[in-house]
Amino acid sequence: MVLNTLKFDSVFIRPKWKLKNFGLHSSPGILYNQPSVLVGRTGVASVTSWLAPIIWEGTFDATLIDFIYKQQNLTIATTVFALGKYTRFLKDFLESAEQHYFVGFRVHYYLFTDLPEEVPEVKMGENHSLTVRKVPSLNRWQDISMGRMEILEKLIGNELANEADYIFCLDVDTKFYGRWGVETLGRLVGVIHPWFFDALRNQFTYERRPESQAYIPAGEGDYYFTGAAFGGSLEDVHHLTKTCREQMNIDAANSIEAIWHEESHLNKYFLYNKPSKVLSPEYLWRDINAGAAQIKIIRFTHVSKNNAEVRPNP
């Protein structure tokens, strides 16, 4: 009897988050370059082996997709954490986002910090807004980085249901230099780590100890994803953050911490819950001064920082 009730609840529970689906409508008179089934972006793969698009410059038409998504009246929640000395990155992060990030679309930033008084005044563009949330300070940068999963899980679960359609979760020690727009929207979106886009799977820094919940055996793996940017629908990102939080709790109870913290758990999650869209390293590059033949545009990049100076612990 009890079992039946449980089963009923878990099978028939109604989703709390509704992803709008209006289809991909265009209109007479919208002019854009003719797409081709023969000619596309060369030199890179633009689709995964499970048929998810990989987004590079040259794979989409910004005019067309902006028009299509404009009609959907979407809100993109965007989270960023700045604790301790990382508040120094906020000005560049926010100012550059206002130049390049979902310009013309509704964006709600949720900024988590232990130092609200250090949040700079940045003028928000039309339909962009910022909410600052105070969170407790932590002594280890690893705990700050990993703790994001639980805070995101709660934010989505408790607050975003009627507030947003999609969410992106971004590192703050970063800066935008080019467009990040509706081409990035999807159910579950991962971003390729800029140091591993051309590496073999056995060179990926996955967690290799079977004792950790983030363990990935040799011979498995698709890509190596960054922990500094991920997103998708509220439902999918809630499940992702909840799963990573649970797996990290099990690790903590077993006195083990995955080699790259929540990034290791994120990679395990993406291996068995394939992203529906993959963003190329244009969407999180190493440094504005670094280059690679495949990177035609740097949209979003880490900024160089002195880890020993900005982090609360080594």
Ligand SMILES: CC(=O)N[C@H]1[C@@H](OP(=O)(O)OP(=O)(O)OC[C@H]2O[C@@H](n3ccc(=O)[nH]c3=O)[C@H](O)[C@@H]2O)O[C@H](CO)[C@H](O)[C@@H]1O
């Ligand atoms: C090059 C490199 O080594 N990259 C790894 C390192 O990224 P990062 O060196 O990019 O980690 P990070 O120091 O940027 O920390 C991640 C984020 O946590 C927040 N934060 C962190 C510390 C702090 O005192 N205050 C604060 O607000 C902030 O939003 C920051 O952007 O660690 C990550 C988490 O394990 C991943 O494993 C990355 O692959």
Ligand SMILES: [Mn+2]
């Ligand atoms: Mn970072």
